[in-house]
Amino acid sequence: xxxxxxxxxxxSASPLMEQLIFFHDHAMVVLILITTLVxxxxxTLFFNTFTNRFLLEGQTxxxxxxxxxxxxxxxxxxxxxxxLYLLDEVxxxxxxxxxxxxxxxxSYEYSDFLQVEFDSYMIPTNELPEDGFRLLDxxxxxxxxxxxxxxxxxxxxxxxxxxxxPALGVKxxxxxxxxxxxxxxxxxxxxxxxxxxxxxxxxxSFMPIVIESVSVNSFLNWISxxxxx
Amino acid sequence: xxxxxxxxxxxxxxxxxxxxxxxGVLSFAAVGVWKSxxxxxxxxxxxxxxxxxxxxxxxxxxxxxxxxxxCRPDGEEE
Numbered sequence: 001x002x003x004x005x006x007x008x009x010x011x012s013a014s015p016l017m018e019q020l021i022f023f024h025d026h027a028m029v030v031l032i033l034i035t036t037l038v039x040x041x042x043x044t045l046f047f048n049t050f051t052n053r054f055l056l057e058g059q060t061x062x063x064x065x066x067x068x069x070x071x072x073x074x075x076x077x078x079x080x081x082x083x084l085y086l087l088d089e090v091x092x093x094x095x096x097x098x099x100x101x102x103x104x105x106x107s108y109e110y111s112d113f114l115q116v117e118f119d120s121y122m123i124p125t126n127e128l129p130e131d132g133f134r135l136l137d138x139x140x141x142x143x144x145x146x147x148x149x150x151x152x153x154x155x156x157x158x159x160x161x162x163x164x165x166p167a168l169g170v171k172x173x174x175x176x177x178x179x180x181x182x183x184x185x186x187x188x189x190x191x192x193x194x195x196x197x198x199x200x201x202x203x204x205s206f207m208p209i210v211i212e213s214v215s216v217n218s219f220l221n222w223i224s225x226x227x228x229x
Numbered sequence: 230x231x232x233x234x235x236x237x238x239x240x241x242x243x244x245x246x247x248x249x250x251x252x253g254v255l256s257f258a259a260v261g262v263w264k265s266x267x268x269x270x271x272x273x274x275x276x277x278x279x280x281x282x283x284x285x286x287x288x289x290x291x292x293x294x295x296x297x298x299x300c301r302p303d304g305e306e307e
Contacts, residue, residue: 018275025268032263036256044248050241143299146284187279189288191296212297215288222299 001136001167001193010167013192013213014184016087017169023083030076093151093183095144095219101154101161101174101196104203108142114227122206135205136193141212145219146186154180162197165211173198186213 002010012018098109102119110116120138128134144150154163156174163182164171172180186192194209214222236243293302 012275022268022272025271029260029263029268032259033256036259037252040252040255041248048241048244050244052241141298146288188282188284189291212299214292214297214299215285218288218292218297218300 001133001191012169013167013186013188013190014169015187016184017167019083019086020169023079026079027076030072034072091149091183093149095148096151096153097142097144098153098155099142099163099174101156101158101163101200101207103158103201104196104207106161106163106196106207106209107157108140110223114223116223116226118226120209122208133193136195136208136210138208138210141191141210143212143214143219143222144186145216146189146213148216149183149185152182152184154182159200160198161200161207163194163209164197165192165194165209167192168211171197186211189213189215 009017009021009024012021095110096112098111100107100109105119105121107117107119118140120140120142122135123132123137123139125134128137152163152170152172154172154174155178156176158176160176161174162171163174168184168186170182170184172182174180190213192211192213194211196204196207196209198204200207291297292300295302295305
């Protein structure tokens with residue numbers, strides 16, 4: 001999860017997020033190259049005392065600064081397209097989770113085998129335990145198995161919300177009357193946090209998401225006991 | 230006394246050429262710094278982390294610490 005002073009992307013908990021982080025580092029190479037180049041050229045402007053009153057055209061340099069950016073864009077586009085197609089690959093999810101955004105909480109349904117439904121409200125600050133995370137912890141966490149392909153179907157009951165977990169590299173709008181699908185796999189156990197990412201009213205900042213990544217056996221035990229309850 | 234004729238033309242062009250070369254060198258140096266201090270170490274960190282990562286052992290460790298809602302530590306009363 002993000003802590004104070006966090007500038008970069010959160011550590012990944014999913015192979016796809018790992019690839020997104022590496023792509024971001026790759027894109028930064030290009031950005032740093034261009035920023036340094038342009039920044040230095042701008043700095044030299046302060047110290048320039050020469051002019052060329054008869055400068056009309058420079059065909060060579062025009063060709064250079066057209067072709068070079070095109071090559072740079074190809075350098076960015078190729079890994080980007082590879083990742084884009086990787087994110088859209090067809091896989092066979094073992095678990096399907098339905099999540100519906102409401103004002104101002106998320107509700108979850110597991111209806112693969114046993115029907116389990118619950119609402120997930122943020123824990124108010126005045127009820128937060130000593131070791132709780134302010135504005136992030138919820139009363140009922142979303143329990144999911146690790147190392148398992150998961151499909152999440154996202155929708156909303158009232159206004160548009162957005163379901164996201166940065167550590168897993170997933171974000172999709174929750175739109176009333178529409179089902180959006182995201183797919184992910186968590187490769188390590190733990191707690192992964194997210195927050196509603198589409199303005200939805202007064203408590204938009206107070207409807208977080210907490211995914212609890214557990215072993216497959218623990219997940220099965222939990223879902224059996226939850227369906228009996 | 231005869232002195233060499235000073236360069237009278239092409240001063241801006243010569244300056245631009247010099248600065249473009251310096252800018253290019255600086256840019257690639259900055260990229261080198263980024264690659265060596267951030268990009269490559271990060272890839273290595275991830276590779277090292279997952280090389281001998283035991284997800285089940287980590288899960289049991291976290292469960293023992295009472296971090297999970299769905300599965301409490303052994304011996305804890307419901």
